Amino acid sequence: MELRQLRQALVLAETLNFTRAAERxxxxxxxxxxxxxxxxxELGVTLFERLPTGLKITHEGEAVLRQARRALFFVEEVRRAARAGEAGEQGLLRIGFTGSATYVLMPNLIRAFRAAYPRVELxxxxxxxxxxxxRLEQQTLDVALVAFPVMEPTTCDIAPLVEGRMMLAVGPESRLAARTEVTLAEIADQPFIIHSRTLAPNMHTMTMDAFRTAGVQPRIVQEAAQVHTILRLVESGMGVGLVADFVARYAGGGVKLLPVTDAATQLRMGLALAMLPEACTAIARNFAALAHSMYPERTGA
Structure with missing residues (x-):
């Protein structure tokens, strides 16, 4: 049995005439x-009764043709799904993100992507x-929103989307809370919360390099993997920490962000889109195109 035979039978059922069906x-x-x-x-049944006045669909024919319509519908659905998948309009997109992206990129990007590609599962x-x-290199993620600069070796493509500078987060009870700016030297005696050496090595290295250049040894009291952890620890009064300026309006709890005047050029960070080129799907390319269209200037939000 072939699909073309089912289509032919359905057309014949509509015309009940071999000549007209053949023309169509x-x-x-x-x-x-x-x-x-x-x-x-092949089916072992008569689909059409041949009469002098024309054709008549048999009872068995009605049952077969009903299933033939369903079969052809699902075949067309498979083709449509294949076309949509090839165009990146249907399927699964596995997105990873770092904590800082929660405040800036994620809400806008996810909302826009869902509106543009409603049939893509996230x-x-x-x-x-x-x-x-x-995880990108292991191909268990398709795209990721990461912090940069990335100082570790990677085969992923890193495309910056949002850039900013690191600022000092201080709690409401800190002696620095009344200040409008600080230097790294003024932070030396403060309990300092730093990005984890093992879990966030890029941010840890950048921070320590800045302190080293300034000739300052920070008094580290806690390491944290994500920016929201640093903010909550600062808010609780455990110490001070460096976070990106684009999270300022989400700090909350009286946390204040102060510019660090003597390390403005060193303490630069941002958010980027990371992808593995050889594993890039059509859906991932659509996500990347949307991200770059929404953040073309690569400036702080």
């Missing part, structure tokens, strides 16, 4: 008659930048 199918009448007869032989997972890059 753009074929000669004898091959159509032969095709229908072979279909009946699987979203938070992790550190190092973990996200590892």
């Amino acid at each position: 199918l753009h074929m000669a009448q004898p091959p159509l008659s032969t095709s229908i007869r072979k279909l009946e032989e 699987m979203i997972d938070e992790a550190t930048t190092s973990e996200l890059l590892r």
